Amino acid sequence: MDGTFSYVKVHIKPQLGIRNFDREAAKQVAGENPDYLVDDLYQAIAKGDYPKWNVYVQVMSPKQAEGYKWNIFDMTKVWPHKDVPLRQIGVLTLNKNPDNYFTDIEQAAFSPSTIVPGWAPSADPMLQARMFAYPDAARYRLGTNYQMLPTNHAKSPVHCPYQRDGFMNFTDNYNDQPNYVGSQLEPMTFKAGGAPCSRLSTLTEHEKWTGEVLSYTSSVTALDFEQATALWKVIGREHGHQERFISNVASSISGVTDRRLRSAVYQLFAHVDKDLGARIQEATKLDN
Template sequence: MSKKTLTGANGAPIADNQNSRTAGPRGPVLIDDFNLIEKLAHFNRENIPERRVHAKGAGAHGTFVVTKDITQYTNANLFNTIGKKTPMLARFSTVGGERGSADTARDPRGFSLKFYTEEGNWDIVGNNTPVFFIRDAIKFPDFIHTQKRYPKSNLKDSGMMWDFFSLSPEALHQVTILFSDRGIPDGFRFMHGYGSHTYSLINKDGVRTWVKWHYRTQQGIKNLDPEKAGELAGSNPDYATEDLFNAIEKGDYPKWGVYIQVMTEEQAKNYKENPFDVTKVWSQKEFPLHEVGYFELNRNPENYFAEVEQAAFAPSNVVPGTGLSPDKMLQGRVFAYADAQRYRIGTNYQQLPINAPKCPYANYQRDGAMRLDQNGGGSPNYEPNSYENAPKQTNKPEPLFPVDLSGAAGQYDHRTDSDYYSQPAALFKLMNAEQKELLISNLAASMQGVKQEILERVLAHFVKIDPEYGQGIAKKLNIKLN
């Protein structure tokens, strides 16, 4: 096997990679040592800014396989044939922690999927929970700030979180899930995933259907006891990352069944609840799951940075036959995610191999840092133009399919829908005594040290969900509620 020659980034061979150029054996170091300067300058820039949320995560490559015909709902190519396979990438993550934080934190898990379809890349950026804490993207920076560090102490502060939740009762459904026995998954393989938002599918006749995406683990549900999770946070903070990598490495490929709930536009108009409110679920009795297929994760990245850290997911990546919805949180994410990638990785982030589509692509984007392709070559950089071989629009309405709008432009109070309690109440009633006790204990532990006025305010909400729920937490905190 022939030896590879060490070169600089420009391809020129390097004769000595052990010693800096100095003025004599004792120095000083000379600034014209371009190998030293390049080496140190590159090292200084090896860390791109971490994700503001979902910074700690793991990913793997896989394959999505269609098992049922859903062409009545969509003409997207990846669904057009039973048995069809599409390459994909999955990334799992915690939400609030930094890159060095523990995999076993009590936190929702990001569940992001990228499908490399024949018509472009399609991303579903969801979580392991079917709902979220807030309804409107204008509150997202506020919510995330409560999950980060207190500006004065630079410490995590549960008082910020409970202050925000006590004043944002739409979060109670997600809070109940987060502090339940499913709040700390035992690794990434043993949890369900959800698109969480309402999305849409569009068929060949231009008929749109609203859908919710569900990914059901075929490994079974497994969760960690809080005490065990705390031990692992100290002994093996990369517990879930290690578990996923080792399982795939030894050929134990994890799988998830893919399902949708479907709702017609007419049903949505007349539904008792806002079907585009991400703090609420659709009843599976009224809107049962329909099987679509499954995906299997069967290949680990060769290089974590190139294939996971640089992986860029965004709900703005839609393809013909798929689409968005009026969900306020989703619409905010359509801008925010792609914009975060432009900041984090660079304006040409979609040209990186892990993000580039597998199908041919052509556009009028030009220039910018880290341009990886031919930058359009000698073709025009404006449109419309009269060049025969320049890219032209399709004139099809997909995937930005027309949406009926109504009402005057303005800022509408989303809290006019004050039903914060019925869905978490239904979830609480489904729990057995042991699950209720664990939920109440977890919440009480999280509230230790929080100001009395905040506790009284938030406990009043839990009592409205269910008196047993609120009073149970109050009892553990030695608080007497009226």
């Protein structure tokens, strides 16, 4: 532990690639079998045809983050692979179906605030919001001690006397230990390996300026359309993709009756690409 840290983005990409329904096929499948994809996944695992995903990370140093052309915590932008290449760190394999749907699936609770030692959350505002919202939703859905349910409890021992009491607590509730760490009456020692305070302090100090979140961030600049424009060009490399995108967007715009709102939508897509904006407007001209 030298007190340094890096910012990391995790990517999980299917080995089978990505194939999507077009709008008409999606409507048909949704009407005939809304659980089509769940069935497909279950049957594949049952046959031993286990689906796999490659796990990658992008790693950026604090120095890179300081000098980057936009705030790296802006979730509307990706880190370009040419600047921050993907590094594969593993493979995720689904090799077992649930034994009991209620116990294994409906009682499952996930949260980005559940992390292993060595990792820490960044100043990404959406991540910070989800770290609160996910556990809060789980408490409402499953109860205050949802983390004690067999499908959610930690596989390794966890000492957290701050979290105790509450309905359906079926542990020893830390017996007569104080509800904090560091008591002189109940001294305790921990195995080496945890992140030192100085390291976490360094992280916090760095993000005070590079990850500052403003109350209002509604201003839009040309830089915000840079990646959208590039993506539109990438979509155009495969026949029919741009046409399907326009069809999907047009079907949604057709339900908008406010002409000012429609005009704003056309202008927004025109900022991405003039031809895109014109084609969407043309596709909905009968509704204008």
